[in-house]
Amino acid sequence: MTAVKDDFIPLTDACVLAVAGPAERYLAMVEGAFKVLVEMPGGGLVVSGDARARQKARGVIVAISDLYDRGIEITETDVRRLIEQPASPPSDSTTSPPVDQRNTVIMGRRGAIAAKTAGQAAYLKELAEKDLVFAMGPAGSGKTFLAVAHGVALLLSRRVDKLIITRPAVEAGERLGFLPGDLNEKIDPYLTPIWGALDDILGAQVLAKKRETKEIEVAPLAYMRGRTLNYAYVIIDEAQNTTRMQMKMFLTRLGEGSKMVVTGDPSQVDLPNKGESGLAHAVGLLGTVKGVGVAELTADDIVRHELVARIVRAYDNEHKNSFS
Numbered sequence: 001m002t003a004v005k006d007d008f009i010p011l012t013d014a015c016v017l018a019v020a021g022p023a024e025r026y027l028a029m030v031e032g033a034f035k036v037l038v039e040m041p042g043g044g045l046v047v048s049g050d051a052r053a054r055q056k057a058r059g060v061i062v063a064i065s066d067l068y069d070r071g072i073e074i075t076e077t078d079v080r081r082l083i084e085q086p087a088s089p090p091s092d093s094t095t096s097p098p099v100d101q102r103n104t105v106i107m108g109r110r111g112a113i114a115a116k117t118a119g120q121a122a123y124l125k126e127l128a129e130k131d132l133v134f135a136m137g138p139a140g141s142g143k144t145f146l147a148v149a150h151g152v153a154l155l156l157s158r159r160v161d162k163l164i165i166t167r168p169a170v171e172a173g174e175r176l177g178f179l180p181g182d183l184n185e186k187i188d189p190y191l192t193p194i195w196g197a198l199d200d201i202l203g204a205q206v207l208a209k210k211r212e213t214k215e216i217e218v219a220p221l222a223y224m225r226g227r228t229l230n231y232a233y234v235i236i237d238e239a240q241n242t243t244r245m246q247m248k249m250f251l252t253r254l255g256e257g258s259k260m261v262v263t264g265d266p267s268q269v270d271l272p273n274k275g276e277s278g279l280a281h282a283v284g285l286l287g288t289v290k291g292v293g294v295a296e297l298t299a300d301d302i303v304r305h306e307l308v309a310r311i312v313r314a315y316d317n318e319h320k321n322s323f324s
Helices: 014-021 022-034 051-069 076-084 118-129 144-156 173-178 183-203 202-212 245-252 280-285 304-322
Strands: 005-010 037-039 045-050 104-108 111-114 132-136 163-168 216-218 232-236 259-264 291-295
Touching: 005 051, 014 022, 014 045, 014 051, 014 132, 014 245, 022 037, 022 051, 022 076, 037 216, 051 076, 076 304, 111 144, 118 144, 118 291, 132 144, 132 280, 144 163, 144 183, 144 232, 144 259, 183 202, 202 216, 259 280
Parallel strands: 132 259, 132 291, 163 216, 163 232, 232 259
Antiparallel strands: 005 045, 037 045, 104 111
């Protein structure tokens, strides 16, 4: 029978509080997952349990503390993923097995924004290396948020002059011009997820200023026709709802010094003729073209409530079974 012993992990008081989480929720998750006892005597944490359990718990605690040290906001999703990943034996208190593979994009309003899964890390690599990237995946997989974060990073570092965001307003159809208000007011309801991401990253005041100076611009897809976008970072969200002709029109706007990201979920086409979707067609046509990147995110990359991933998998399985 394995003897029950204690492991002491030295951490600063501030780091201990971050690792413990709200109402010590994160420590409770670690204790429940590995059947250990974690105490806070001061100057660090003490983990009690059998050797194998202590080793696994220690690896997760060190990885969480590494997130804190790097200024990354820690969430329950992070802790859950660290617990679920196979642990590597830590050699000392500075070991951080799974976290070293996470790529930091930008320091946002609430801390560093980084990839939280291997799929997201691969996506960020495509964004860094390619001028045109297609990102496909289910809701909550980070395809839009990471594109926005990457665009903001380029804008703040002056590598582009503008961040331009567009999205097809399928529900409005040809009636967009008859809606009340100016251009921003007409299209804003369709861009709520992107403005939410920008607000999370920049904060309301900075975002408002950059919109006022036109460094961040909103442009309905129909208004992109005839423009050449130079030194801009351009995002088209919900691209599965573009037609093939709209997609071609959008992609050919790419100008000197610019980058484009096309995000969408091919399983959520709202067009009357789903076969006319420009996203899947463009990926099939351009996926192997030099300078074009393709990132395919899955339910494993969902970082919302854990139930969302289960829901997506259930629908995916139903779809597969219907064709088997």
